[in-house]
Amino acid sequence: MMLSKIFPRTLLALALVIGTTLTLTSCDDNEPMPLTPENLVEIAAASPNFEILVSAIQEAELEDDLSVGGPFTVFAPIDEGFEAFLTANNLTASELLANPDLENILTYHVISGEINSFDVEPGSLTTLNESQFYVSEDPSGDLWINGRAKIISTDIGATNGIIHALDQVIIPPSESIAEIAVANSTATEPEFTQLLAALNRAGLVENFSGDAMDNLTVFAPTDAAFEDLYQTLGVNGIDDIPLDLLTDVLQYHVVPSRAFSQDLRQDASLPTLLEGEMLTVDLANFQINDSALIPSALNIHAVNGVIHGIDQVLLPPME
Known part of the structure; x- marks a missing residue:
């Protein structure tokens, strides 16, 4: 039975305002129908x-x-x-x-x-x-x-x-970008060990600790990406890369705002910490510049930003 046919709308509105609980009886007088708001x-x-x-x-x-x-x-x-x-x-x-x-x-x-x-x-x-x-x-x-x-x-x-x-549980982040890199480098299947070594050599670890800078996005090359870079440059490791170049390369991987993968847009240009240099988003190929985003390593949430794994080291334009 429709409620509007039993009570005028004005009476119903008044009853709700003053908090009165209305109980309606069905046609056969069996089941009561409590009208009780729920928290x-x-x-x-x-x-x-x-x-x-x-x-x-x-x-x-x-x-x-x-x-x-x-x-x-x-x-x-x-x-x-x-x-x-x-x-x-x-x-x-x-x-x-x-x-x-x-x-x-x-x-x-x-x-x-x-x-x-x-x-x-x-x-x-x-x-x-x-x-x-x-x-x-x-x-x-x-x-x-x-x-x-x-x-x-x-x-x-x-x-x-x-x-x-x-559709998922969200967890408040408890570690900084630097702490996440350290934890991953010492995991059972370590990752980002070369990135951490590069940050240490350039003296930039503190910049990613959460105290110096906040709301960062780091496109983090895997260890395999760094190994490919060493082969391309003809060097044995991080210590063989000139410090000025290494610092520029690392800054080129960092966007000074928090961008999750869902925030990225086709052909968008992202400013980096390397002054005047931008990264280009290619969603059609799921890439940043020519480096592929790694689906299993996206949106790693830190207290001071977000990390996305990529499969190549990004090199800034050389003058």
Whole structure:
């Protein structure tokens, strides 16, 4: 039975304003139909897509905050996103729920205030844990968070905010670009060892530590890319490259702004730290200049920027 046929619209509006709970009885007087607004947690709990998220909210003791407080905007990973996160990090759901960083991870998905989809624009947003995440818009118009999580459903309304669904979990970065390079160079399958050696020789490691410069994009050549460069130059290694040239080459790989792969546009020119020199984006061939972007090494998020792996060392124009 249609609600508008039972109560005039004005009476319904008044009832909602003063918070009165209306209970309608169906034609056979069996099932009552409560008209009760639902908060963010109740909306998520009623969905089959947010079961892990709701369990995590309860385990982190955030249920009261997200039920009564607000308004909030929740960027909510669906269960498949959590499952992918667990697999990638070799975790069980129980281990995730017992993780001491669980509250920090969850509050990284929450923004104070209500932001509908029309107001979600490329740029940074400050989260409930006082970190920032970054919104990018790809060429097709889809929105992404930190280059990792795609917004797949929007504007799920609640009494104390709004939910936008994500296909992946986002994690607040904890390491600088320099720290990520160091960690990768000492991993079981090391990478970026030659890049780190080059930065050390040029005295530039501190520039990428997060204290000296922020919001950087580094196109990071792999070790194989450096080995190809040594062969091309006819040298044995980093120490054989003139220091001035090495410094110029390294600066040519750095853009002084944070650009995730979704932010890149065909034929765009990107300014670099090497004064007056630009990089050219070729999305048709997925390249920066003549160096291919490596899909498995894109959007490595750091506290002070983002890293993209590339398969060749970029050489600035020589005078």
